[in-house]
Amino acid sequence: MRTTRVFTAVAAAGLLALAGCGDGGSATGGSGPGGIKPPKIDKLASLGAGEGQVNVVAWAGYVENGSTDPKVDWVTGFEKETGCKVNVKVAGTSDEMVTLMKTGDYDVVSASGDASLRLIYGGEVAPVNTDLVPNYKDVFDGLKLKQWNSVDKVAYGIPHGRGANVLMYRTDKVTPAPTSWSAVFDANSPYKGTVTAYDSPIYIADAALYLMKHQPELGIKNPYALDDKQFAAAVGLLKKQNELIGEYWSDYTKEVQAFKSGNSVVGTAWQVIVNLAKADGAPVEAVLPEEGATGWSDTWMVSAKAKHPNCGYLWMNHIIDPTANAAVAEWFGEAPANKLACDKTADKNHCATFHAADEAYFDKVWFWSTPVAQCLDGRTDVTCKDYAAWTQAWTTIKG
Amino acid sequence: MTALSTVDRPTGDDTISRGPVRRLSSWLHRHSGIRLAGLLSAPLLWLLVAYLGSLALLLVSAFWTVNSFTGDLVRQPTLANFRTILTEEVYRTVALRSLGIAAAVTVIDVLIALPMAFFMAKVASPRSRRFLIIAILTPLWASYLVKAYAWRVMLANGGPVDWLFGGPGNGPGYGLPAIVLVLSYLWLPYMILPIYAGLERLPDSLLEASADLGGRAGRTFRSVVLPMIVPSVIAGTIFTFSLSLGDYITVQIVGGKTQLIGNLVYANIGAANNLPFSAALATIPVLIMVVYLVAVRRSGALEEL
Numbered sequence: 001m002r003t004t005r006v007f008t009a010v011a012a013a014g015l016l017a018l019a020g021c022g023d024g025g026s027a028t029g030g031s032g033p034g035g036i037k038p039p040k041i042d043k044l045a046s047l048g049a050g051e052g053q054v055n056v057v058a059w060a061g062y063v064e065n066g067s068t069d070p071k072v073d074w075v076t077g078f079e080k081e082t083g084c085k086v087n088v089k090v091a092g093t094s095d096e097m098v099t100l101m102k103t104g105d106y107d108v109v110s111a112s113g114d115a116s117l118r119l120i121y122g123g124e125v126a127p128v129n130t131d132l133v134p135n136y137k138d139v140f141d142g143l144k145l146k147q148w149n150s151v152d153k154v155a156y157g158i159p160h161g162r163g164a165n166v167l168m169y170r171t172d173k174v175t176p177a178p179t180s181w182s183a184v185f186d187a188n189s190p191y192k193g194t195v196t197a198y199d200s201p202i203y204i205a206d207a208a209l210y211l212m213k214h215q216p217e218l219g220i221k222n223p224y225a226l227d228d229k230q231f232a233a234a235v236g237l238l239k240k241q242n243e244l245i246g247e248y249w250s251d252y253t254k255e256v257q258a259f260k261s262g263n264s265v266v267g268t269a270w271q272v273i274v275n276l277a278k279a280d281g282a283p284v285e286a287v288l289p290e291e292g293a294t295g296w297s298d299t300w301m302v303s304a305k306a307k308h309p310n311c312g313y314l315w316m317n318h319i320i321d322p323t324a325n326a327a328v329a330e331w332f333g334e335a336p337a338n339k340l341a342c343d344k345t346a347d348k349n350h351c352a353t354f355h356a357a358d359e360a361y362f363d364k365v366w367f368w369s370t371p372v373a374q375c376l377d378g379r380t381d382v383t384c385k386d387y388a389a390w391t392q393a394w395t396t397i398k399g
Numbered sequence: 400m401t402a403l404s405t406v407d408r409p410t411g412d413d414t415i416s417r418g419p420v421r422r423l424s425s426w427l428h429r430h431s432g433i434r435l436a437g438l439l440s441a442p443l444l445w446l447l448v449a450y451l452g453s454l455a456l457l458l459v460s461a462f463w464t465v466n467s468f469t470g471d472l473v474r475q476p477t478l479a480n481f482r483t484i485l486t487e488e489v490y491r492t493v494a495l496r497s498l499g500i501a502a503a504v505t506v507i508d509v510l511i512a513l514p515m516a517f518f519m520a521k522v523a524s525p526r527s528r529r530f531l532i533i534a535i536l537t538p539l540w541a542s543y544l545v546k547a548y549a550w551r552v553m554l555a556n557g558g559p560v561d562w563l564f565g566g567p568g569n570g571p572g573y574g575l576p577a578i579v580l581v582l583s584y585l586w587l588p589y590m591i592l593p594i595y596a597g598l599e600r601l602p603d604s605l606l607e608a609s610a611d612l613g614g615r616a617g618r619t620f621r622s623v624v625l626p627m628i629v630p631s632v633i634a635g636t637i638f639t640f641s642l643s644l645g646d647y648i649t650v651q652i653v654g655g656k657t658q659l660i661g662n663l664v665y666a667n668i669g670a671a672n673n674l675p676f677s678a679a680l681a682t683i684p685v686l687i688m689v690v691y692l693v694a695v696r697r698s699g700a701l702e703e704l
Contacts, residue, residue, distance in 0.1 A: 099672060245656045262556040263573060392483070
């Protein structure tokens with residue numbers, strides 16, 4: 001086979017930097033929770049002078065310097081104060097963030113839970129010395145040293161904010177008001193054809209969460225740690241749900257419009273979408289169903305290869321400063337990480353609306369994590385389905 | 400491209416001293432092959448490296464895989480991607496669905512474009528002909544996204560299309576019919592223009608001759624017009640077919656829960672960071688188009704493009 005020889009030559013030429021990873025998922029890097037430790041990287045010992053700039057990878061809306069809306073600006077003041085010019089690169093997905101951080105050109109990243117672990121175990125980010133971040137002490141305890149931002153009690157990031165995927169419904173079309181995810185998963189749902197769901201493989205966790213409560217015999221302990229049988233059950237549930245679905249959404253403006261016109265009447269949503277839809281005049285409400293929900297909790301992480309670590313630390317301290325954290329939480333529509341931010345929001349009800357201090361609310365929330373082969377719930381006798389398997393299954397579910 | 404600097408061949412009969420430029424030019428004059436090579440090497444290089452090169456890279460990377468945890472490329476040849484595509488039923492379903500949509504859009508566009516183009520080329524006065532051409536070209540100036548989102552609003556529950564069908568919820572809503580409708584609308588100009596060009600070349604005298612011989616409109620169309628514009632129609636179908644086959648944005652906007660090959664490619668790059676699998680999926684439309692182009696090659700349609 002000539003092609004084979006070409007490939008071998010290419011591999012031998014040194015382009016193959018990865019060792020020990022065959023095809024078919026026989027080896028997935030050999031790292032992950034429940035087993036091998038992340039690469040040893042030292043955290044910054046002490047804070048020096050700023051380097052003059054900092055390169056940031058962030059979600060849209062997290063780093064605003066007034067160019068989107070002149071009133072929305074928590075960057076200019078930081079630049080003046082510290083002398084660190086902020087260069088932002090907006091990423092659209094967690095996977096894009098991981099790819100960008102691999103280049104080594106960026107200093108800090110606002111990683112969601114489905115990216116953070118990959119960054120930690122890939123050796124892309126360094127542990128964070130929280131002593132160098134004075135505002136860290138005011139962060140809600142419910143966000144510190146969690147599975148998605150720490151390993152073995154070592155912090156790898158500074159919490160930014162969090163939110164839950166709630167169940168949104170049209171008050172005029174959905175009666176009685178739903179209290180359970182059954183509204184979107186029950187095969188006999190009266191809302192067939194107008195149900196909506198989040199268009200991402202991570203949505204499989206929502207089905208797993210539902211099964212956790214409704215089919216306890218499956219023994220699901222963590223919706224992100226599914227063995228073959230549990231995974232098949234979740235996928236089966238979603239395939240049945242597919243018959244109820246009107247459309248899947250990943251673009252939030254699309255969902256707002258679908259709920260306004262009535263193309264969708266019930267389905268998963270973010271708090272910010274609920275607010276936007278209400279502002280648009282759609283008769284919608286949202287509820288955290290009795291089963292709990294999945295959610296997202298973002299973390300600022302510093303690159304292991306950061307060229308501007310001091311400015312990076314200054315930025316991480318700034319973004320959870322009460323004023324800045326309040327501004328970003330209001331702009332994006334999420335619960336701030338800093339307790340003191342609740343006093344600084346323009347809308348005094350913001351923290352109540354987004355349940356910022358409501359640990360009981362967030363106890364019911366399973367934050368997005370990357371599914372890996374080594375089960376996140378600590379089981380060692382089985383292999384769990386990894387994110388690649390989730391992605392392929394998602395295609396099958398949509399059919 | 401290196402041909403120019405190869406040999407400075409001794410030119411025995413030249414005793415008069417000339418400038419090096421003149422010498423080069425006369426030397427090139429005598430070696431027409433090298434002259435041609437020098438002229439074409441730059442565009443050919445572009446074609447080879449940027450165009451065929453990227454296609455080749457696509458093919459090669461289809462045989463790679465991705466480390467599922469760290470997301471790194473694993474550059475070891477394997478057929479795993481193709482095995483998945485061939486064994487998982489969902490990919491066959493999606494490929495067939497894409498093919499069906501592309502075929503439906505093409506048929507609908509041919510049916511609309513034929514009378515439209517005939518009217519423009521043979522019936523309309525020169526003045527209104529110009530107006531019609533402008534009317535057909537104008538939508539091409541508007542952004543694709545704007546047009547697709549406009550259709551999303553029109554097809555929404557209780558939107559204009561619903562009212563045409565007699566009330567909210569009676570219209571097609573979002574889904575397969577909506578995709579076919581919107582794609583047919585979007586690619587219609589690409590079908591009208593080649594057919595119009597083909598009809599314009601058709602001499603009016605042929606139509607008159609057919610009429611003189613007693614041929615009615617239908618007979619003239621079947622026996623005179625159609626055989627002569629088949630290549631133009633096929634040229635148009637190449638546009639509508641390939642554009643529909645690769646589309647994924649319209650599908651996301653008005654497709655409801657439908658997914659086509661384009662969406663799978665997009666999802667595997669955007670959401671899953673699995674470039675090799677996307678590459679493997681992308682070979683499906685490439686294959687379909689190659690088969691289609693080979694099939695229509697004999698009709699002379701490729702000269703009409």
